[in-house]
Amino acid sequence: MINLDRNDLVDWLEHVKIYANNGKVVDYIPALANQQPETNAVAFYPLGKENDVIHAGQADYYFTIQSISKVIALALALIQQGEQAVFSRVDKEPTSDPFYSVAKLEVEKPAKPFNPMINAGALAVTNMIRGRNSTDMVEEILTLIRLMANDESITFDHEVAQSEYETAFLNRALCYFMKQHGVITGSIEELLDVYTKQCAIQMNVKQLARIGAVFANDGKDPDTNEEIIPDQVARICKTFMVTCGMYNESGTFAINVGIPAKSGVSGAIMGVIKESGGIAVFGPALNDKGNSVVGIRFLEKLAEEKHWSIF
Numbered sequence: 001m002i003n004l005d006r007n008d009l010v011d012w013l014e015h016v017k018i019y020a021n022n023g024k025v026v027d028y029i030p031a032l033a034n035q036q037p038e039t040n041a042v043a044f045y046p047l048g049k050e051n052d053v054i055h056a057g058q059a060d061y062y063f064t065i066q067s068i069s070k071v072i073a074l075a076l077a078l079i080q081q082g083e084q085a086v087f088s089r090v091d092k093e094p095t096s097d098p099f100y101s102v103a104k105l106e107v108e109k110p111a112k113p114f115n116p117m118i119n120a121g122a123l124a125v126t127n128m129i130r131g132r133n134s135t136d137m138v139e140e141i142l143t144l145i146r147l148m149a150n151d152e153s154i155t156f157d158h159e160v161a162q163s164e165y166e167t168a169f170l171n172r173a174l175c176y177f178m179k180q181h182g183v184i185t186g187s188i189e190e191l192l193d194v195y196t197k198q199c200a201i202q203m204n205v206k207q208l209a210r211i212g213a214v215f216a217n218d219g220k221d222p223d224t225n226e227e228i229i230p231d232q233v234a235r236i237c238k239t240f241m242v243t244c245g246m247y248n249e250s251g252t253f254a255i256n257v258g259i260p261a262k263s264g265v266s267g268a269i270m271g272v273i274k275e276s277g278g279i280a281v282f283g284p285a286l287n288d289k290g291n292s293v294v295g296i297r298f299l300e301k302l303a304e305e306k307h308w309s310i311f
């Protein structure tokens with residue numbers, strides 16, 4: 001049952017946009033450092049083809065999805081390799097460490113990343129995607145994303161991908177550690193090529209909200225109800241969004257908002273509102289955990305006004 005209209009989005013965005021002053025645009029990826037902190041946008045993609053996407057703010061603004069790509073890469077790896085193979089190389093547990101941390105790789109199971117939503121886990125997942133070379137692997141990810149967003153034109157931003165590739169020293173360190181322990185295989189440079197391109201996939205909030213709507217519809221197209229990803233895969237992805245999707249702020253977010261969500265350091269957040277639709281918010285000013293401050297405030301407002309917490 002959808003009870004959200006455009007005026008809600010406009011009002012709430014107006015109400016929370018001031019919080020951009022409390023955050024900082026990411027600077028460790030040079031090509032993202034020039035994003036404007038006051039840019040903001042939100043879109044809601046409802047289920048059912050009789051309902052149209054609604055939006056507020058700069059809804060045509062293109063941003064890179066960064067860590068949100070981790071959910072889609074996970075879905076793809078699960079489809080291609082199956083649960084058993086995927087979870088033999090990455091665990092299912094949340095961590096209180098930041099997403100880029102190397103610390104936990106040295107504890108418990110040797111080098112097995114805690115979950116697919118932190119960088120180490122995401123690199124291990126991307127390493128499992130099928131393809132003869134990095135071009136094929138990126139194409140596999142793009143194919144699924146284009147299907148979910150229903151837009152063939154979606155591609156990655158070359159400048160952002162290159163910029164991250166040239167500066168991804170921490171991600172290289174994670175890869176070398178995992179390769180030593182057999183968690184990843186093959187060429188590390190090729191893996192980083194795929195990973196940085198998947199993070200640099202570009203879209204606007206309307207397209208991102210549609211991807212959220214596929215998850216809200218248990219993996220089925222929100223307009224036609226045709227299966228895009230199996231419901232069990234969608235369920236696993238949504239569970240990770242709840243437990244790990246907002247990095248080491250996932251617990252607080254679950255209490256304050258209570259919807260499955262995934263954020264990226266560009267300032268985007270994708271949220272899933274079961275049986276209703278997908279929501280996407282963008283605002284590049286980040287808090288110290290790497291989550292969009294305007295995005296979080298907006299989703300808090302939405303959850304409070306609409307009682308959309310799943311808990």
Ligand SMILES: NC(=O)CC[C@H](N)C(=O)O
Pocket residue numbers: 065066067068099100119164171196199263264265266290
């Ligand atoms: N949290 C993020 O969005 C991180 C993604 C980024 N591309 C990285 O690997 O550092």
